[in-house]
Amino acid sequence: MSDVAAHRLDPEAAEPSARAALRGPDGPGRDMIGPAVKYIVLSLAAFVSVFPFFWMLVGTTNSSYDIVRGKAWFGDQLLVNLGNLIEQVDLPRVLFNSFYIAIISTVATLLVSSLAGYAFEIFRHKWRERIFAALLLMLSIPFAALMVPLFVMMASAGLINTYSAIILPTIANIFIIFYFRQATKAFPHELRDAAKIDGLKEWQIFLRVYMPVMRSTYAAATIIVFTLTWNNYLWPLIVLQTNDMKTMVLTISSLNSAYTPDFGVIMVATVITTLPTLIIFFLLQRLFVQGMLGSVK
Amino acid sequence: MAQTRLGRAENRAGWAFVMPALVLVGIFMIYPILWSLWMSLQTGRGMTTSFGGLANIQRLFADPIFLTALSNTMIFLAIQVPIMIMLALVFAVMLNDPKTKFRGLFRTAIFLPAVTSLVAYSILFKSIFSNDGLATTIVTFFGGPEISWLGEPFWAKVVIILAITWRWTGYNMIFYLAALQNIDRSIYEAARIDGVPARAQFFRITIPMLKPVILFTTIISTIGTLQLFDEVQNITQGGPSNATLTLSQYIFNLTFRFMPSYGYAATVSYVIVVLVAVLSVIQFWIARDRK
Structure with missing residues (x-):
């Protein structure tokens, strides 16, 4: 800002500014080269970004040999690959595991974390800001530092290879608490006051007034948490040990780590793994992005 | 009271x-x-x-695998994060310009990688960079050398860096786009009237105005890269000969692949905690408001 101001007062700056005024905003230098470079850069970036998706689709129709040899056009192996996948993997079971873990995690996380986020914003207490600051500080604790003791804890509680071991540590999501506290700043206090005059208890206000009013916040948070848990890898890799408990993500990873991985089969499984989050993204793009940005506002 | x-x-x-x-x-x-x-x-x-008291800390400095994992992680961090943030900023500025056509299309395309699971995209990259695979075909088509991407330590690191950049650039770009929308257009208007060239506008207006968001994304990228696991595990498995082994992967191996040595694994994990803290403080210090 101050640089701009300095620039304006700088007498030497007046000269190029006069030239710019003469040339006008659509001077030749800007219009000819600038946009061309811009569109080349953007098109290249868009192409590189989208290409692996195309590669994945093409891969589902090719044999593993063709894929690793770089064949980048559609073949006729789709049904063979799909058949092999169904033979090698108990697809309904694995899909059930993925959906079950993601859905239960999402519902529990939203409930616990939105309650906390709401309370941190609505109720005043002398420790409120201190506790909240401590929570935010914990956002920077890397999971790598927790996984060893968490694993030992789960082992001694007999929870290895269970859904609970995956779900429990994810429920109190500090980021989501923070997100709900931020969103609650826009929640009209008059609604709460009116509900209190009507004699509603605090939990009734939360359930019947807050939750319906904040539904777009809930929708955005649902997308974040669902995507996060659907795609979770390291912790399930540690805790889930038998094939019948594995998620989609773990399944593609273990297909991939075979001595000679069958990439045709893997591509079909990868499409299935990617599809739910991709569908959510295209259906609810605005909410998806809003949820992601929630923390910066 | x-x-x-x-x-x-x-x-x-x-x-x-x-x-x-x-x-x-x-x-x-x-x-x-x-x-x-x-x-x-x-x-x-x-x-x-x-x-054992501080015995594990002594062991760290004498452990060549730990030192390799540490230096790999720091190399990924030092090279990948700046490249990605620069690219994300450039794309965001280009897409923020109301004169740019197809903005929505470009934005969606560049953001799309952020929707994929880390394991899924890692596998896609592994298959693209396989021996005699697509990447090799393209490079040799343009007259480049035949590279064993995942077989050579240097190129394996390059593939990991390319992969992470592909996955996260659009994600960071969205943060910058949102922040750019909050900058008052009249500032640019004034700068344009005064003949401030586009490049100077970028460095003198855009970057300073975006400083808090850049700081935020740098810190989350740093924390993310220090914990890098899914990509290396699924693209290179840490190889060739530990050239892409990361700290998280080493902790994982110490705990779950070999005979578990929990104490030492916990010590390595505290290295990540300390690095996150120290790097965050440094980044805050660099981005502080100077009078």
């Missing part, structure tokens, strides 16, 4: 609402992080451990 009855009731409700989250954070974050500190003072393998 006497509290009203209403005040006490609110207090009770407040605590009741916050408590489930606080209890869970206590059990699954505070307790493990403290326990891991205690573990790091123990030596030995499996269940037979004894108090």
